[in-house]
Amino acid sequence: MDHGIKTVAVIGSGQMGGGIAQVAAVSGFDTVVYDLSGDALKRCKGLHDKLLSRAVEKGRMSEDDVTAAQGRLTYADSMSAMDNADIVIEAVVEDLDVKKKIFSGLADKFTGNQILASNTSSISITALATSVGDAADRFIGMHFFNPVPVMKLVEVINGLATSEETTARTIALSDAMGKVAVPANDRAGFVSNRVLMPMINEAFYAWMEGVAEPEHIDEIMKLGMAHPMGPLRLADFIGLDTCVHIMDVLAEGLNNDRYRACPLLKQLVVAGRLGNKTGRGVFDYSK
Numbered sequence: 001m002d003h004g005i006k007t008v009a010v011i012g013s014g015q016m017g018g019g020i021a022q023v024a025a026v027s028g029f030d031t032v033v034y035d036l037s038g039d040a041l042k043r044c045k046g047l048h049d050k051l052l053s054r055a056v057e058k059g060r061m062s063e064d065d066v067t068a069a070q071g072r073l074t075y076a077d078s079m080s081a082m083d084n085a086d087i088v089i090e091a092v093v094e095d096l097d098v099k100k101k102i103f104s105g106l107a108d109k110f111t112g113n114q115i116l117a118s119n120t121s122s123i124s125i126t127a128l129a130t131s132v133g134d135a136a137d138r139f140i141g142m143h144f145f146n147p148v149p150v151m152k153l154v155e156v157i158n159g160l161a162t163s164e165e166t167t168a169r170t171i172a173l174s175d176a177m178g179k180v181a182v183p184a185n186d187r188a189g190f191v192s193n194r195v196l197m198p199m200i201n202e203a204f205y206a207w208m209e210g211v212a213e214p215e216h217i218d219e220i221m222k223l224g225m226a227h228p229m230g231p232l233r234l235a236d237f238i239g240l241d242t243c244v245h246i247m248d249v250l251a252e253g254l255n256n257d258r259y260r261a262c263p264l265l266k267q268l269v270v271a272g273r274l275g276n277k278t279g280r281g282v283f284d285y286s287k
């Protein structure tokens, strides 16, 4: 199916939003990154420029291709920059109310055939779609993985009202962005986090109960299971607060206490040790 998309708008210029925008621009789409914060947009552009020059150094892209991709990128702190978008991909903080507020504004603005997509890692797509009224058939989950330029997967999640056309266009777009789209239904954590997070949570229990030191837990999973990162290092990479949040969504959504976040994981979050982003989580990144 033809996705019919020329312009991609991304809301949120953090790690995920920035990564999605970079991949869209490199794949030939006119791309708008919208964020309220001018500083966040500056950081996002800086990271794009750094990663794209690295792609040239590594021989993965020519200088001309990088210049063309940079030319397709617009960094905007005004919503009007998104007027021509054929799809809006939201990648802001994992908060139902914040996301719903954004989407209700988008539904008023985009009344044509535009797709409204959320990069949520665990919030119900059907619940988010209630904020867009009649546009619920154009609403879908498009879950990318960090680091977006490297990870091949897009988990595509249909809400109750998502139309077949929206799903097909989203899969075609993912394909055009060089990703592999895999469908999942709208249940807490979808597939990715339903399987990944309990493993990470269990690694915290193993550490808490003294089964092994954190570096040994990670080494066992890296060398024994061929994981690129051990579960505790991966938790730091994702953000320990995000891990707790996703466990809470699983516990509530699946109504089962076995998904409760490990007390040690929660304690690190209370201490402000959130992982890479604060310089310390399970491991110390300050040096």
Ligand code: 3HC
Pocket (backbone or CB within 6 Å): 051, 054, 058, 120, 121, 144, 145, 146, 147, 148, 149, 150, 151, 193, 228, 229, 234, 238
């Ligand atoms: N952005 C762009 N490219 C990046 C990157 C980033 N943030 N970080 C690493 N890369 C690239 C590097 O440039 C390098 O490419 P090159 O060899 O061509 O230069 C390549 O990735 C490998 O990087 P490194 O050699 O520095 O390091 P590693 O070989 O250890 O790979 C890794 C780093 C790709 C992050 C790897 O460790 C990995 O795959 N880890 C697991 C990541 C993972 O599981 N992600 C999913 C998280 S869950 C999620 O996002 C969902 C959410 O809902 C929780």
